[in-house]
Each structure stands twice: as C-alpha cells, then as structure tokens.
Amino acid sequence: MSENSGPFAPPGSAAEVEEGRTFSPKFDANGLVTCVATDAGSGDVLMVAHMNAAALARTIETGEAWYYSRSRKALWRKGETSGHVQRVVEMRIDCDQDAVWIKVEQAGGAACHTGRRSCFYRAVPLGTPAGTVTLEFRDADKLFDPEKVYRDKS
Amino acid sequence: MSENSGPFAPPGSAAEVEEGRTFSPKFDANGLVTCVATDAGSGDVLMVAHMNAAALARTIETGEAWYYSRSRKALWRKGETSGHVQRVVEMRIDCDQDAVWIKVEQAGGAACHTGRRSCFYRAVPLGTPAGTVTLEFRDADKLFDPEKVYRDKS
Numbered sequence: 001m002s003e004n005s006g007p008f009a010p011p012g013s014a015a016e017v018e019e020g021r022t023f024s025p026k027f028d029a030n031g032l033v034t035c036v037a038t039d040a041g042s043g044d045v046l047m048v049a050h051m052n053a054a055a056l057a058r059t060i061e062t063g064e065a066w067y068y069s070r071s072r073k074a075l076w077r078k079g080e081t082s083g084h085v086q087r088v089v090e091m092r093i094d095c096d097q098d099a100v101w102i103k104v105e106q107a108g109g110a111a112c113h114t115g116r117r118s119c120f121y122r123a124v125p126l127g128t129p130a131g132t133v134t135l136e137f138r139d140a141d142k143l144f145d146p147e148k149v150y151r152d153k154s
Numbered sequence: 155m156s157e158n159s160g161p162f163a164p165p166g167s168a169a170e171v172e173e174g175r176t177f178s179p180k181f182d183a184n185g186l187v188t189c190v191a192t193d194a195g196s197g198d199v200l201m202v203a204h205m206n207a208a209a210l211a212r213t214i215e216t217g218e219a220w221y222y223s224r225s226r227k228a229l230w231r232k233g234e235t236s237g238h239v240q241r242v243v244e245m246r247i248d249c250d251q252d253a254v255w256i257k258v259e260q261a262g263g264a265a266c267h268t269g270r271r272s273c274f275y276r277a278v279p280l281g282t283p284a285g286t287v288t289l290e291f292r293d294a295d296k297l298f299d300p301e302k303v304y305r306d307k308s
Contacts, residue, residue: 043197
C-alpha cells in the first residue's frame with residue numbers, strides 16, 4: 001500500500017489515528033477513501049464519491065474537489081467537463097481516517113451528472129416491508145440538461 | 155450477488171437505476187452500500203458507515219439505523235451497546251443507488267464511539283502541501299466517556 005498512500009503518513013496505532021494530529025488516511029484495498037460532499041450553505045449531502053491519494057492531495061493543495069472515478073479508473077477533477085467545479089470550504093476526516101467530509105460551494109448549483117442539485121433526489125419511504133419500496137422523487141428538478149452539457153465531451 | 159441483495163430488486167438499465175422509482179441498491183463486491191448519517195437538526199455529517207442488504211432492510215422496516223460492521227463482520231444495530239440509537243427521519247438513495255443518506259435524530263447527542271457528537275471532529279487545513287498537514291480539532295468535546303460506556307460490554 002505504501003506506493004498508494006502518496007505523501008501521507010501510514011496509519012499508526014488506533015489511539016494515534018483517532019486522537020492524534022497526524023493525518024494518516026486509511027486507504028482501502030483499492031487505494032481509496034470515501035468522500036462525502038455537502039453544500040456549504042444548505043448542509044445537504046450533494047454526493048458521495050471516492051478519492052485516491054493523488055485526488056486527496058490535489059484537493060488539499062488546490063482547494064478544489066478532485067476525485068477518483070472507479071468506472072473510468074482515472075483521476076477526476078469535479079467539473080472538468082461540465083464546469084460544475086466544487087470549491088472546498090472545509091475538509092474534515094473521521095475517527096478512523098477512512099472517510100473525508102468536504103463542505104463545498106457548488107458552481108452551477110448542481111452536483112449530479114443527471115443535472116440535479118444533489119445526487120440524492122429520491123427518498124426511500126420508511127416503516128414498510130423493504131421489498132415493497134417505491135422511491136419518491138424529492139428536489140428532483142434538473143438545473144441543466146445533461147445531454148447538452150456532456151455531449152461531444154466524452 | 156443475488157443471495158446478498160436480500161429483498162431488493164437487482165439493478166436494471168442505467169436509465170432505470172437513475173430515473174426510475176424502483177429501489178435496486180447496488181451492493182459492492184462485499185455486499186455493501188455506503189451510508190452517510192447526518193444530524194436531522196444541524197445537518198452536520200455524523201458518521202459514514204456501511205449497510206448490507208439485511209441492515210438496509212431492517213433500517214427501512216424499523217426506522218432505526220442498522221449497519222454492517224466490517225471489522226466485526228456482523229450486523230450492528232447502532233446504539234446496541236451504548237444506547238446511542240439513531241431514529242431515521244428520512245432516507246435518500248443516490249443516482250446510481252450505491253450510497254444511502256439518512257437524516258437521524260441521535261440519542262445521547264453523540265454518534266462517535268470516541269464519545270463525540272460526530273466522527274468528523276478534526277479538520278484538514280487546505281492550501282498547504284498535502285504531506286505537511288497537521289490536523290486541527292474542531293467540535294471535539296467528548297459527550298460521554300467511551301471507557302465507561304463500552305466497558306465490560308464487548
């Protein structure tokens with residue numbers, strides 16, 4: 001894993017990881033940490049994605065969100081195609097240092113590739129047998145037309 | 155994977171997964187989806203954890219958060235030891251249905267096993283070379299003593 005941990009320190013003891021000031025992100029077997037991006041204004045969750053060491057380092061150094069695309073197997077500057085970049089207002093790391101939370105200002109107001117403000121535009125009703133769930137659309141207005149934004153840009 | 159998808163429909167086409175009302179969570183190779191829990195009041199991210207099909211089904215059916223512990227390899231009712239259960243106010247699923255967002259009312263006010271309100275009690279300063287980061291504690295007061303809460307309860 002050392003070749004995948006980039007410029008970061010390898011994790012020490014559990015006490016150091018949880019109670020220390022050393023930043024030692026715990027990358028998984030695929031070299032990734034989970035990243036949650038929330039809207040710095042509303043607090044709503046915009047998206048959940050992944051960062052490898054390079055994406056995490058670039059995000060820290062530039063203050064703009066970089067991710068790792070598991071489907072494209074490539075470093076991915078959020079908004080590189082759509083222009084919908086994310087300016088990071090604050091970054092936090094969790095207790096065991098395998099998840100990152102970033103509060104962002106979302107350019108264009110839409111984080112989701114479907115054109116919506118957030119990727120979480122459908123609710124799962126509760127208190128019902130899980131096999132009978134029908135999703136309910138919420139805040140699902142499209143702020144841009146993905147066919148126009150991504151056309152001829154792949 | 156079918157034996158791991160529980161009562162849920164298998165994913166259909168990308169269009170169905172993204173634009174449909176069918177709930178077909180996309181479990182990873184380990185049978186898990188990522189779950190982000192935020193505080194229903196403040197909107198702050200409390201924790202990031204994982205759910206297998208059984209945990210997701212129980213959460214939907216009971217309205218209380220259940221997770222899957224990767225370290226203990228076991229279904230885990232949040233708060234089963236500490237009493238710090240999470241009542242789920244709303245559940246959302248993301249565009250490609252591999253991440254769940256739950257807004258919760260956190261019993262005891264503390265979601266983190268270290269005794270803190272949130273697992274994200276340290277900030278990563280931005281605009282600095284990534285290898286030189288020193289974490290900064292934020293909102294890191296302990297609301298309970300983990301040694302007392304978890305003692306003799308393993």
